[in-house]
Amino acid sequence: MFGISFLSPLFLIGAVAAAVPIAIHLFYRRAEPVIEFAAMRYLRQAPVEQARRRRLRELLLLALRVAALMLLAWAFARPYVSSFAAAFDGAATIVLIDTSASMSGPGQFERARERAAAAVRDTPSADAVAVMSFALTANPIAPLSQDRGGAIAAIAQLQPGSGATRYRAALQRAAQELGGRRGRIVVVTDLQQSGWDAADSGVPQNVSVVVEEIEGPAANVAVTAVRPDGDGAVAVVQNYSSSAVTEQVVFALDGRRLDAMAVTLSPGGNAEARVTTGALESGVLSASIDDRDGFRADNVRYAVLDAASAVSVVVLTASGRPSESLYVQRALATIDGAGGFRFKAVSASAFASLDAAAFADTDVIAVLGTRGLDQQGRQRLAEFVRSGRGVLLTAGPDVEPAVIRQALTGVVTTSWRERNGGQLSFAPDDARHPVFRLFGGTGALGNVTFTRAALIEPSQSANVIARYTDGTPALVEERESGSRVLVFGSDLNHRWNDFPLQPAFLPFVHEAVRYLASPHDGRGEYVVGELAGPTGLTPGAVAIGSSGRRVAINIDTREADPRRMTLDAFQSGISHLHTRAEQQAAAEARQQEDQQSLWRYGLLLMVFSLAAEGLLGRRLG
Amino acid sequence: MSTEAGARRNEQRFLDPATLARLGSLELKARTVVEGFLSGLHRSPFKGFSVEFAEYRQYLPGDDLSTIDWKVYARSDRYYVKKFEEETNLDCHLLLDVSASMGYASNGISKLRYGSMLAACLAYLMNRQRDAVALTTFDDAITAMLPASARPGHLRSILVTLDSLALGSRTDVSKPLHLLADGIRKRGLVVLISDLLDEPERVVDGLRHFRFRGSDVIVFHLLDPAELTFPFERAARFRDIELGDELMAVPSVVRQQYLDALNQAVDRYRQDLGSAGIDYQLIDTSIPLDFALMSYLSTRGRTR
Numbered sequence: 069m070f071g072i073s074f075l076s077p078l079f080l081i082g083a084v085a086a087a088v089p090i091a092i093h094l095f096y097r098r099a100e101p102v103i104e105f106a107a108m109r110y111l112r113q114a115p116v117e118q119a120r121r122r123r124l125r126e127l128l129l130l131a132l133r134v135a136a137l138m139l140l141a142w143a144f145a146r147p148y149v150s151s152f153a154a155a156f157d158g159a160a161t162i163v164l165i166d167t168s169a170s171m172s173g174p175g176q177f178e179r180a181r182e183r184a185a186a187a188v189r190d191t192p193s194a195d196a197v198a199v200m201s202f203a204l205t206a207n208p209i210a211p212l213s214q215d216r217g218g219a220i221a222a223i224a225q226l227q228p229g230s231g232a233t234r235y236r237a238a239l240q241r242a243a244q245e246l247g248g249r250r251g252r253i254v255v256v257t258d259l260q261q262s263g264w265d266a267a268d269s270g271v272p273q274n275v276s277v278v279v280e281e282i283e284g285p286a287a288n289v290a291v292t293a294v295r296p297d298g299d300g301a302v303a304v305v306q307n308y309s310s311s312a313v314t315e316q317v318v319f320a321l322d323g324r325r326l327d328a329m330a331v332t333l334s335p336g337g338n339a340e341a342r343v344t345t346g347a348l349e350s351g352v353l354s355a356s357i358d359d360r361d362g363f364r365a366d367n368v369r370y371a372v373l374d375a376a377s378a379v380s381v382v383v384l385t386a387s388g389r390p391s392e393s394l395y396v397q398r399a400l401a402t403i404d405g406a407g408g409f410r411f412k413a414v415s416a417s418a419f420a421s422l423d424a425a426a427f428a429d430t431d432v433i434a435v436l437g438t439r440g441l442d443q444q445g446r447q448r449l450a451e452f453v454r455s456g457r458g459v460l461l462t463a464g465p466d467v468e469p470a471v472i473r474q475a476l477t478g479v480v481t482t483s484w485r486e487r488n489g490g491q492l493s494f495a496p497d498d499a500r501h502p503v504f505r506l507f508g509g510t511g512a513l514g515n516v517t518f519t520r521a522a523l524i525e526p527s528q529s530a531n532v533i534a535r536y537t538d539g540t541p542a543l544v545e546e547r548e549s550g551s552r553v554l555v556f557g558s559d560l561n562h563r564w565n566d567f568p569l570q571p572a573f574l575p576f577v578h579e580a581v582r583y584l585a586s587p588h589d590g591r592g593e594y595v596v597g598e599l600a601g602p603t604g605l606t607p608g609a610v611a612i613g614s615s616g617r618r619v620a621i622n623i624d625t626r627e628a629d630p631r632r633m634t635l636d637a638f639q640s641g642i643s644h645l646h647t648r649a650e651q652q653a654a655a656e657a658r659q660q661e662d663q664q665s666l667w668r669y670g671l672l673l674m675v676f677s678l679a680a681e682g683l684l685g686r687r688l689g
Numbered sequence: 690m691s692t693e694a695g696a697r698r699n700e701q702r703f704l705d706p707a708t709l710a711r712l713g714s715l716e717l718k719a720r721t722v723v724e725g726f727l728s729g730l731h732r733s734p735f736k737g738f739s740v741e742f743a744e745y746r747q748y749l750p751g752d753d754l755s756t757i758d759w760k761v762y763a764r765s766d767r768y769y770v771k772k773f774e775e776e777t778n779l780d781c782h783l784l785l786d787v788s789a790s791m792g793y794a795s796n797g798i799s800k801l802r803y804g805s806m807l808a809a810c811l812a813y814l815m816n817r818q819r820d821a822v823a824l825t826t827f828d829d830a831i832t833a834m835l836p837a838s839a840r841p842g843h844l845r846s847i848l849v850t851l852d853s854l855a856l857g858s859r860t861d862v863s864k865p866l867h868l869l870a871d872g873i874r875k876r877g878l879v880v881l882i883s884d885l886l887d888e889p890e891r892v893v894d895g896l897r898h899f900r901f902r903g904s905d906v907i908v909f910h911l912l913d914p915a916e917l918t919f920p921f922e923r924a925a926r927f928r929d930i931e932l933g934d935e936l937m938a939v940p941s942v943v944r945q946q947y948l949d950a951l952n953q954a955v956d957r958y959r960q961d962l963g964s965a966g967i968d969y970q971l972i973d974t975s976i977p978l979d980f981a982l983m984s985y986l987s988t989r990g991r992t993r
Contacts, residue, residue: 101925106793106800107916107947108929109886110954111936114946123937 075146075661082141089133093126125684132681136674143670148661159251160196160212162242163187163219165226166257166282168203168233169365169596169627173258173285177228180256183280185220187254198245199223202238203231204597212245230365230596230607232624233263235641243271250274258284261633262626264641277642279635288362289315289333290628291369294355295403300344301326303355303369307333308362308630315357317341321373322351348373352609352620365607366628370620372592372609379585380410382422382430386437386466388415393436395568396560399577409581420444431585432458436561437466438475446475453479456550458584463522464559480553481527482546492518494534494542501533502583503543503554503576512572520564524557552584595624745769779820780837780877782904783808784869785851788828788860789931790886795915796975803974804882804911805851810978811880812851816844821877824850827865828857837877859931862887866895876903884911886931889954893961906967910958914975916951919944 074080105111165184171177184199191197199210199219209226210219235255242253252275257263259281271277287309294303301319313333319326319341327343341355356368381400385392393413400409412430414422417440433452441449453459453476461472463484473483493516496504507513513534524541526532534543536557544555560577562568567576596605599621603610609618633641661667748757748768758771785808791801808824815822816839823837824847833854835847862883873879879899885892885908899906915921921940928935955971962969 101923102935103921103925103927104793104930105916105927106790106884106913106930107886107951108927108932108934108936110947110950111927111938111943113950114938114943 072147072149073657075148075657077145079144079146080141082144083138085141086134086137089130089137093130129681129684132677132684136677136681139670139674139677143667143674146661147666147670148657148664149666159192159194160198160246160249161187161191161251162212162245162253163197163199163223164206164238164242164253164255164257165199165201165223166203166233166255166260166263167201167226167229167231168260168263169228169230169363169623170233170258170260170263170284170630171228171282172364173288173362173630174360176258176282176284177226180280180282181223181226183282184223184254184256187256187278187280188216188219188223191216195251196249200238200242200245201226202234202241203229204234204237205231206238206241208245228365229605230623231605232595232597232627233257233260235263235638239271239277239642243275246272246275248272252276252278254278254280256280256282258282258630259632259635259638260284260627260629261631262629264633271642277639279638281635284630284632285362286630287311287313288366288628288630289313289357289359290363290366290625291317291355291357292338292366292625292628294319294353294369294371296348296353296371296373297342299347300342301348301353301355302340302342304338304340305331305333305357306338306625306628307336308628310335315359318356319343319345320354320356321345321348323354352618362630363628365623366625368607369622370593370607370609372618372620378408378410379581380429380431381412381434381581382419382426382432383411383413383434383436384416384419384438384441385413386416386439388413388418392466392561393434395562395573396434396436396577399568399574400581402574403578409578416441416445420448422448427452430457432460432581434460434462434560434581435467435472436462436464436559438468438471439466441471441475446471449475450477450479453548453551453553458552458581459554460580460584461553461555462560463524463555463557464561465520465563466559469522476553479548480546480555482524482530482544482553482555484522484524484555484557486520487523488520492521492536492538494518494536496533497535498531498533501545503533503579505579507572507575512570513576516565516567516570516572518558518565518567520558522557524555526555530555554580554584593620593622596621745771779815780823780873780875781811781815781820782823782825782837782869782873782877782879783811783847784866784879784881784883785824785826785854786828786860786862786881786883786885787826787832787854787857788884788886789856789858790860790884791911792856793884793913793916793930794974795913798974800884800911800913800974801854801856803972803978804909805854806978807909807911807972808880808882809848809851812844812847816841822847825865825869826850826854826857827862829859829861829864831865831868832857837875860884860886863891863895866892867898870895870898870902870904873899873902873904877905879904879906880909881906882909882911884916885954885958889957889961893958893965896962896967897965900965900967906962906965908958908962908967908969910955910969910971911974912951912971914973917973919947 163184165180167177171180188197188199196212196214197210197216197219198208198212199222200206200208210222235257238255239253246253253271255277257279259279289308290306292304292306294301303317303319305315305317307313312335314330315333316328316330318328326345329341329343331339331341333339350373353371353373354368359367383393383396390397390413397411397413400411403409412426416438420442427448430452433449435449449459461467461480463469469484472480493514495513496507498504499507504513518536521536521540521542524544526541526544527546530544530546532541532544534541536542540557542557544557546553546555558564558567560568567573594604596607598604599610599612599619603612604621607621607623609620611618745758745761746769748770752770756770758769761767761769785804787801791804792799794800794802812822812824819839821837821839822843824833824835825831826833833850835843835850860883862881862885866881869879879896881896896906896908919940924937924939926935926937959969959971
């Protein structure tokens, strides 16, 4: 369906001016006397008009004048043809049931089902009703119809899942389901605070949102991490309650119990449970607790032990000495083995002679030095990028931009040049970028001080993801043939900055390397919903890709946090959504109007109307 | 009594005594084409049935020898001419147009009212001269007809009829004219009083029919002063009294063309009717009736 909308509808008030010629017309029409006359046969021989024909012309003139004024107002109102969903006559109710992990508290979901069924029953008889479950995404379980019985039956089949709560996505999907109808969205949820996140759309203005709040457990204990550690395993347990609790953490490998350890958790605190089991090389490691008062879904966490799943990183340095890559090596060495990193430092001159197997096994190359990188090594570097793997280029003192330019000609066009700089720090330009996802904004990155920094000249296709405080690019991403290349505008070995000494260095290096390696699917852990398909919705271990590599699926740790928002905060969030929806609609409208430029046609028609009016008026006398 | 008094008032309305007195001092000099001629007043086309002696007058050269009374000559040896109060049995047909267009009035008196008074004056004069008078009213058909009669009471009938005229519908002069011409069996005088808002050819054709039947024809073409001058100033919608359709006109723009068209029509009537031996008189209804009659009769007298 399409319809005419207006960017500046207030200008349509100007169409009232069309009443002026109408009023003039009516005034003169009334003032024009009618004279009864007998000798009409002689008057008819004079060049006079038939009154009917003249009236017709006058009406035509009037129509042209009115049309001209209305077209003027129309053009100023900046019309555009907008597509919109069919606005149905009847209202509708969408019942959204939260099936996230935070709804898995004792008796919680039973109450949710009852409230959802009641919401369906309470829907006005004339309204259509639909039921959708939501966590990370919203899924219709009963389509929009008058079938209350079917909707209630579908609700009865629902069970809580392990996904994280995402209110905005659910509200957006529900609004989409309404398809332009007026109506309401009934959200049956525990109002978990972590459920709000950034999104780009909201609910329409003619849709109201009603919240059916389901009380959740006041306390919750969750396993938030598990990993192999030397000759044993370690698990992190978080207490979200206001009282101290003791939990028994049970470790298992491939379902076989390894060991158990009790941890005592202070209110709101966390603790590590560490057991010694001997070196764990492969299998699915799990750590579980028996928290019956909190959410059940976060009582267990998995890790896949597979040495091959570690990201293989080759660091090119000037001479290959360990000191030239000390900090990167130390950062990567914090996690070795399964899900960790395998590190290898190679001198630039020896890169060309790196054996084929090691080269093929490499997931990421970090370039910290180029001295001695011969032509064969340069070709190999370009070949590495073309093969779809990741490269981290550091614009440090041992990396010559000319060598990189020559080596990656036609592959990577971003370059840099040296400059003398003062004290600089840097901040993410795109905080949502995976490299900075852990930092939640500037955070600790703002503490890094750069004494020297290269001036990066990003190519047109490059994406600046961090900037120095003087606005110049600090970290630039360029993608080529499926590969990812990050250009860091300084060094990573404590020569031009104090970054390696900052706490942010380690997660930065980890995330950057993981990001560069991600096209190769090197990650060993995903949160529920991150992987496409039903296999990604259940915590545990699943095989992915053609190689059948196993990865762990765990619930989002944010979902374990039982803190709730108030109803008012939720509704104000909806208002914000309204605003955002309006802003987005306004932006789209501006874009559509700009593309269509219907006002030009309006003005053109107005000119034609005026020209026709002029010609007709002259004939009318 | 009251009925007689009303009738008398109506007569007074149509026949203003002053106008009548002035008209009475004139001799109605009708021109007869075929046989009628009356010196002084008018002469009958036949010898009168009732000849009334008036006076003797001494013969003057030029007098008709047949009028010499030879008996007086025998007794007195002088030539005397015998004068008679001559009467005719002339039938005068008054044809009055009562179509809707005759109801137009810009100065208070409509053409119909003016025509009615004119017809009444003429009827009175005819009746006084003992001529038979007939009255026919018409629009696109004959609406009333009083046969010719010279009886004194007939005048009253005519006057009552004229007093009770109602406007008719569309003008169609020629059709009634042809009907009347076919119905007149005796040559006489036909007086047409109309605004002639019809096709001139058809009107003239109808009047020629009377001439063909041997009657003398006089046409009083009545026009309102507004029709003669088109004095309107503001742009207006002119609605046809008869048809109801409207024309939008700016008088200053169309006045000259209108007057040209009118004058062209009047000239054509004057020319075509004159060539047919029909007297034509254009009457402005703002001119007093007596002046109009006198003007006409003077014209008749001069042309005779």
